[in-house]
Amino acid sequence: MKILVAIKQVAARDSQFKVDASGHWVEESDLSFEINEPDAYALEEALQLKERHGGEVVALCAGPARAVSGIREALAKGADRAIHIEVEDLTQFDALGVARLLAKAAETESADLLLTGLQSDDLGYGQTGVILAELLGVPHATIIMAVEKQDGSIRVKRELENGWFQNVTLPLPAVLAVQSGISKLRYATLMGIKKAKSKEIRRLTASDLGVPPSLNIVMERVYTPEKTKRTELLDGDPKQAAAALVEKLKFEARVL
Amino acid sequence: MSSVLVVMEQNAGAWHRMSWETLAAGQEMARQLGVEINGAVVGADVSALASELASKRLNRVYAVTHDLLGQYSPDGMTAALEQLIRKTAPDFVLFPHTYQVRDFAPKLATRFGQTLVPDVIGYRLSGQDLVLVRQLFQGKLNADIRFKSDGVRFASIQAGAFRAEAVEAGQAQVETITPDLNPGLIRTKAEEPFREAARAVDLSAAELIVSVGRGIGEKENLPLVQELAEALGAELAASRPICDNGWLPMERQVGSSGQTVAPKLYLAVGISGAIQHLVGMKGAKTIVAINKDPNAPIFEVADYGIVGDLFEVVPALIEEIRKVKG
Ligand SMILES: Cc1cc2nc3c(=O)[nH]c(=O)nc-3n(C[C@H](O)[C@H](O)[C@H](O)COP(=O)(O)OP(=O)(O)OC[C@H]3O[C@@H](n4cnc5c(N)ncnc54)[C@H](O)[C@@H]3O)c2cc1C
Numbered sequence: 001m002k003i004l005v006a007i008k009q010v011a012a013r014d015s016q017f018k019v020d021a022s023g024h025w026v027e028e029s030d031l032s033f034e035i036n037e038p039d040a041y042a043l044e045e046a047l048q049l050k051e052r053h054g055g056e057v058v059a060l061c062a063g064p065a066r067a068v069s070g071i072r073e074a075l076a077k078g079a080d081r082a083i084h085i086e087v088e089d090l091t092q093f094d095a096l097g098v099a100r101l102l103a104k105a106a107e108t109e110s111a112d113l114l115l116t117g118l119q120s121d122d123l124g125y126g127q128t129g130v131i132l133a134e135l136l137g138v139p140h141a142t143i144i145m146a147v148e149k150q151d152g153s154i155r156v157k158r159e160l161e162n163g164w165f166q167n168v169t170l171p172l173p174a175v176l177a178v179q180s181g182i183s184k185l186r187y188a189t190l191m192g193i194k195k196a197k198s199k200e201i202r203r204l205t206a207s208d209l210g211v212p213p214s215l216n217i218v219m220e221r222v223y224t225p226e227k228t229k230r231t232e233l234l235d236g237d238p239k240q241a242a243a244a245l246v247e248k249l250k251f252e253a254r255v256l
Numbered sequence: 257m258s259s260v261l262v263v264m265e266q267n268a269g270a271w272h273r274m275s276w277e278t279l280a281a282g283q284e285m286a287r288q289l290g291v292e293i294n295g296a297v298v299g300a301d302v303s304a305l306a307s308e309l310a311s312k313r314l315n316r317v318y319a320v321t322h323d324l325l326g327q328y329s330p331d332g333m334t335a336a337l338e339q340l341i342r343k344t345a346p347d348f349v350l351f352p353h354t355y356q357v358r359d360f361a362p363k364l365a366t367r368f369g370q371t372l373v374p375d376v377i378g379y380r381l382s383g384q385d386l387v388l389v390r391q392l393f394q395g396k397l398n399a400d401i402r403f404k405s406d407g408v409r410f411a412s413i414q415a416g417a418f419r420a421e422a423v424e425a426g427q428a429q430v431e432t433i434t435p436d437l438n439p440g441l442i443r444t445k446a447e448e449p450f451r452e453a454a455r456a457v458d459l460s461a462a463e464l465i466v467s468v469g470r471g472i473g474e475k476e477n478l479p480l481v482q483e484l485a486e487a488l489g490a491e492l493a494a495s496r497p498i499c500d501n502g503w504l505p506m507e508r509q510v511g512s513s514g515q516t517v518a519p520k521l522y523l524a525v526g527i528s529g530a531i532q533h534l535v536g537m538k539g540a541k542t543i544v545a546i547n548k549d550p551n552a553p554i555f556e557v558a559d560y561g562i563v564g565d566l567f568e569v570v571p572a573l574i575e576e577i578r579k580v581k582g
């Protein structure tokens with residue numbers, strides 16, 4: 001089975017953000033980046049499917065030059081090769097634009113299965129996989145918590161709301177948007193890191209793919225949200241703050 | 257005539273409550289834009305739901321009905337709504353940002369060459385157009401989004417962003433629409449929804465809850481919050497990553513995929529406050545947050561907060577609680 005996994009590099013989870021001078025995005029120079037968490041789970045699922053059924057895992061990433069470190073990590077974890085769509089400024093593409101880039105690159109591969117993460121930790125659009133399926137003319141399923149390969153089809157466990165689930169069967173090829181927590185993430189081994197250095201990264205540009213920048217929707221302004229609720233912050237050293245909180249819990253909230 | 261269309265969600269004949277919040281948003285937007293407001297409900301037999309919807313302030317209710325829509329599928333839903341939208345040509349189409357909408361709305365927007373603006377928390381008027389507000393970086397920043405292309409605009413509304421009680425009553429005509437669908441169109445085969453093994457803990461009945469998030473760092477640190485819960489006589493709950501990692505069982509997960517709780521006290525330790533977590537605990541009477549990041553979105557819902565390292569604050573808190581409780 002040939003599996004394509006879309007991975008995006010996003011700012012590390014604990015980042016503190018500063019809006020950049022344009023006001024349209026954040027200052028990236030002092031951020032560190034990592035593979036978007038749901039995408040890391042999609043990659044993990046792809047690697048496990050390959051271990052069970054054989055085949056090939058190809059990582060697919062649209063992003064600037066820095067994204068190569070994410071691609072290398074995917075290769076070190078076990079992806080066989082990668083495609084890097086080099087886009088210096090991703091803000092020139094909206095969710096549909098990015099999916100068009102990925103779809104064009106995916107068309108050159110004819111994979112059996114395409115995996116994406118459910119959503120990105122930066123923009124949180126949660127659309128890439130679904131749009132990709134529509135552009136490729138293949139079925140999809142989202143919020144995937146388990147994948148079971150069958151003959152010519154795939155049976156997946158979808159998460160519904162409030163702790164409910166549902167199994168769905170799709171013919172292949174198909175796109176799955178994978179939810180965080182589907183399995184346990186592996187670490188790259190030293191051996192894997194060494195091997196990754198010789199693995200192929202095919203570089204493409206948006207113009208190679210014939211996809212011009214496109215924005216149906218634009219981020220006009222990025223800003224720190226105004227607080228609408230006044231949280232009573234309890235100051236002092238930990239001991240003082242704890243004592244003050246206990247007072248509040250006893251006399252105001254009356255839960256002690 | 258220009259219009260806003262609100263696509264309501266129903267499952268097995270019951271409304272998804274976020275549908276009403278979205279309808280409230282739609283009514284308000286349509287009034288300010290000075291355009292018509294219409295509602296749609298989709299299913300195999302939705303006559304009862306459609307007449308209930310017709311008692312709201314709407315110009316028209318579209319009952320989109322077909323046997324193949326009895327069970328949700330992204331293919332069936334997309335085809336049905338595509339036909340409705342081509343026929344009625346609304347300017348704006350609004351959805352509640354539910355798991356189901358996540359599953360088909362981006363596909364539908366793509367059919368129109370458009371990009372859905374998902375998970376909207378607010379808006380402002382800009383001439384005859386809307387500028388939509390949504391969150392970035394899991395609620396740390398906001399962005400104003402403007403539509404750039406012509407044609408129908410698609411957006412989905414975040415849980416809790418508008419108040420369901422604000423929906424205005426009225427009277428509308430019901431129009432039944434039967435889309436042209438055939439079984440070959442629907443490529444996925446869905447089975448009956450199910451739950452995992454019965455829940456041993458019912459957090460919804462708990463009066464006091466201590467909830468732990470990724471800030472705890474490692475499984476080995478969990479006894480610290482367990483001790484806090486015991487000192488308070490509280491149940492222990494968690495955010496999703498803690499359950500994903502298998503550090504606590506999934507039945508202790510609070511949020512849109514887990515349990516919804518409404519205790520007297522919800523003490524969030526090392527939880528950032530992502531919307532999927534907030535929807536599960538916003539109803540708590542008193543919310544306390546302990547977090548080292550003063551900008552964490554959890555402080556947007558917290559009544560009391562301590563900004564600091566939980567590994568210093570929690571031991572101090574346990575000690576103070578023990579003093580009071582004796
Ligand atoms: C479809 C869908 C469904 C979801 N369902 C759920 C759900 O049901 N429930 C749920 O919880 N999530 C759910 N999520 C995930 C959600 O989006 C968040 O990713 C998750 O809630 C984050 O958990 P967290 O706050 O524990 O972790 P993080 O967001 O990583 O936050 C950790 C926090 O700990 C703080 N911290 C770190 N170290 C310390 C320290 N030493 N002292 C004090 N504070 C510290 C940090 O400042 C940060 O604010 C869902 C997501 C999706 C897409």
